[in-house]
Amino acid sequence: MKHKVLIIEPSELIVDGLKTLLAAQPSLRLLEPLAGDDDLDARLAMLRPDVLIINPTVNDNVNRLRGDRGTRVVALVYQYVKQSRLRHFDAVIDIRDSRQAIAQTVIDAANSSNEPDTCASAAGNYELTKRETAVLVEVARGLTNKEIAERLNVSVFTVTSHRKNIVRKTGIKSVAGLTVYALLNNLIDEDAVL
Amino acid sequence: MKQTYLYTDPSDKLSLLVTSHPELLLTLSHFGIGLGVGDRSIAELCRDHDVDPRFFLLICNVYTFDNYIPTAEVVRATPMSGLIPYLRRSHAYYLGKRLPHIGRHLEKIAALLPERAAGAIRRFFTTYIDEVTEHFAHEENVVFPHIEALEAGGGDAYSMKDFIAHHGNLEDSLNDLVQIIFKYLPAGATGDDAIDMIFDILEVRRDLHKHSLIEEKILVPYVLNLEKRKK
Numbered sequence: 001m002k003h004k005v006l007i008i009e010p011s012e013l014i015v016d017g018l019k020t021l022l023a024a025q026p027s028l029r030l031l032e033p034l035a036g037d038d039d040l041d042a043r044l045a046m047l048r049p050d051v052l053i054i055n056p057t058v059n060d061n062v063n064r065l066r067g068d069r070g071t072r073v074v075a076l077v078y079q080y081v082k083q084s085r086l087r088h089f090d091a092v093i094d095i096r097d098s099r100q101a102i103a104q105t106v107i108d109a110a111n112s113s114n115e116p117d118t119c120a121s122a123a124g125n126y127e128l129t130k131r132e133t134a135v136l137v138e139v140a141r142g143l144t145n146k147e148i149a150e151r152l153n154v155s156v157f158t159v160t161s162h163r164k165n166i167v168r169k170t171g172i173k174s175v176a177g178l179t180v181y182a183l184l185n186n187l188i189d190e191d192a193v194l
Numbered sequence: 195m196k197q198t199y200l201y202t203d204p205s206d207k208l209s210l211l212v213t214s215h216p217e218l219l220l221t222l223s224h225f226g227i228g229l230g231v232g233d234r235s236i237a238e239l240c241r242d243h244d245v246d247p248r249f250f251l252l253i254c255n256v257y258t259f260d261n262y263i264p265t266a267e268v269v270r271a272t273p274m275s276g277l278i279p280y281l282r283r284s285h286a287y288y289l290g291k292r293l294p295h296i297g298r299h300l301e302k303i304a305a306l307l308p309e310r311a312a313g314a315i316r317r318f319f320t321t322y323i324d325e326v327t328e329h330f331a332h333e334e335n336v337v338f339p340h341i342e343a344l345e346a347g348g349g350d351a352y353s354m355k356d357f358i359a360h361h362g363n364l365e366d367s368l369n370d371l372v373q374i375i376f377k378y379l380p381a382g383a384t385g386d387d388a389i390d391m392i393f394d395i396l397e398v399r400r401d402l403h404k405h406s407l408i409e410e411k412i413l414v415p416y417v418l419n420l421e422k423r424k425k
Contacts, residue, residue, distance in 0.1 A: 032261070039263045039411065046261055170373065176318050177370030183314040184307075184378050 002029040003110035006049035008058055009076060010035050014095070018053070018076075018102075025103055028110060040064075044071070050113040051106055053093065056081050062088035072109035126169045133187060135162040139175060140182035200255045200262065204237035204247035211236070215258045220401055224284045225250065225276075246273040252412070253280065257404050269415045275345075277413060278338050284405055285330040292398045293323060299391035303375070306383040315374070322367045329364060333409075341413075344420040354417045361410065368399045 005028050009015050015033045022028055031047055037059045044052070044067060052065055053074045059065065065073045075086050078095035086092055091109050093102050128136065131152075138148040145163070149156045172178050182188045201211060208231050212218050222228075227243055240247040252272050255262050264272075300319050304312040340352040372395050375388050 038265055042263055042411075043261070171377065172370045172373050173366050174370050176321055177367065177374060180311075180314045180318050180374055181378055184311045184374070184380065189310075 002027060003050040003113065004029050004031055004048065005051045005053065005106060005110070006031045006044075006047055007033040007076075008035075008037060008040075008052065008054040009033065010055070010058065014076070014078065021099055021102060022106060025107060027107060041067075044069070051109045053106065056085055056089070060085050060088075062090075070113055072113045074105065074109050128166065128169055132162050132166050132169075135159060136166050136178060136182055137187050139163065139166070140179040140188050142175070200259065201251050204240070204251065205235050207233055208236050208239055209233065211254065215254075217400070218254055218257055220287075221253060221257050224280055224287060225253075226283060245276045248272050249274065249276045253408065256408055256412070263407070263411050266415055269412055270419060274412075274416050277416065278341060281405075281409070281413070282334060282338070284401075285334065288398065288402070288405075289323075289327060289330065292394075292401070293326065296391060296394050296398065297323070299387050299394060302387045303379070303383055303391065306385075307380065311380070318367075318371065318374075322371070325362075325367065326364055329362060341417050341420070344417065344424060349421075349424055354414060354421060357417075358410075358414060361406070363406070364402050365399050365406075368395050368402070371395060372399075 005022060007015055007018055007030070009018070019030055019033070022030060028051075031049060034043065040059065041064070044065070048069055049071055051072045051074060053076050054065065056075045056077065057079070060075075062073050065071065072090040073088075074091045074093055075081070075089040076093050076095070077086070090112070091105050093105050097105070134152060135148060138151060143151070145156050145159045149159045152159070166178070167173055170178070170181055172181055179188075208222075208227075212222070212231075219229075222231075225243060225245055227239055231239060236250060237247050240250050249272050252264060252268065256264065297319060300315065304316055307315065336352060337357055340350055340354075343350055372392055375392055375395075379388060
């Protein structure tokens with residue numbers, strides 16, 4: 001699968017140069033570049049780039065740019081930028097780098113990116129474990145995380161982590177939805193629902 | 195960067211737009227524009243239905259292009275008198291037509307399920323309808339009157355900041371329902387109705403997603419501007 005690359009850069013000259021240079025790379029797919037960071041969170045959530053190439057003067061909040069998507073964030077530098085501002089980026093492209101070096105930086109970044117979604121399916125197992133089923137039953141009965149932790153004699157943190165796995169495996173987020181799931185799978189009696 | 199793909203020409207025939215993007219049919223119904231538009235242009239139809247063509251095109255663009263979010267300048271430059279009527283009509287459409295339609299599918303599926311599972315799935319849907327009803331009622335009884343007052347030059351105590359803080363998401367429960375129907379129905383209840391229902395839910399989910407996008411990216415900045423101007 002091709003890696004999606006998004007460029008955020010106000011200068012059309014730089015964008016066109018970078019596009020030409022990266023277009024020759026068969027493993028990359030270039031998304032329509034953006035000129036600035038308006039509505040950036042929403043756009044990133046929709047576009048889900050594997051690699052984001054951004055001028056640090058536009059935005060250097062790498063954690064926000066990376067989100068929970070595992071996007072690799074590459075700084076595009078052509079004016080003086082303090083070293084400390086570049087510290088959090090996954091890689092840096094200097095505009096004076098050679099054609100090959102720039103392409104290689106982006107390809108390396110793309111290869112090291114991992115979408116959490118694909119990560120989850122790589123784990124492969126969608127069966128709920130015994131413990132997860134036990135937590136699901138309590139969730140469906142309407143108990144809070146704290147109550148479940150006390151009842152099963154584990155920490156709240158453990159319960160939270162089981163719940164995350166339940167949501168990931170079933171694809172169902174709401175308590176009401178999980179209750180239907182539990183009933184359809186005969187995990188609980190209707191009388192047990194509070 | 196130019197986004198040349200957007201619709202910008204009110205002299206285009208509306209039928210051409212809808213032919214290339216049939217999902218706009220829903221948008222037309224939210225504007226109160228029926229079928230049978232013949233070869234008339236967007237400008238003509240908008241005139242007949244008292245809609246500003248710039249506003250009409252803005253909404254069409256949001257509906258059609260998944261990556262399109264209008265910029266603050268575009269929102270500022272677009273006449274918004276049609277916005278509240280548009281949103282009200284969309285609400286009525288979801289609650290009066292789309293969701294009851296899904297409810298009828300669900301009823302047919304529930305009839306094939308063991309009693310307790312049927313009860314659970316019916317309760318899930320009823321709860322969802324209640325959630326949607328409450329969400330829309332709040333907008334229509336509190337938020338929209340606030341905006342209409344601002345438009346008329348007045349104002350009240352409500353602020354759009356409250357709206358931003360409390361604007362909930364109506365898509366998650368639909369996702370859950372799709373997962374349940376799609377993955378966990380017992381054999382024997384998975385016929386054509388289940389498939390029809392999934393298509394219907396996916397379509398209304400897309401529509402609701404665009405609806406929220408319009409509220410968050412058009413309504414909110416528009417009203418924040420109004421509030422600022424009043425101060």
